[in-house]
Amino acid sequence: MNDMICPRCGVRMEFISEAESSGEKKTIRYFYRCPACGTKILDSQLTILRGQEKILIRIQT
Ligand SMILES: [Zn+2]
Secondary structure (H helix, E strand, C coil), X not given: CCCCECCCCCCECEEEEEEEEECXXXXXXXXXXXXXXXXXXXXXXXXXXXXXXXXXXXXXX
């Protein structure tokens, strides 16, 4: 993972992840957040769908 600099204030951003689940779907988002101004930049998103027979994992970058 690379260092990301906030486009607004030029400080180094924090890399954080956030998970959210609703029903059979679980979404995990990885993003950079600026500790100074709160700007968020989405890095990648992982979606896990749990069906009856299979689990689908989708990675979006
Ligand atoms: Zn900032």
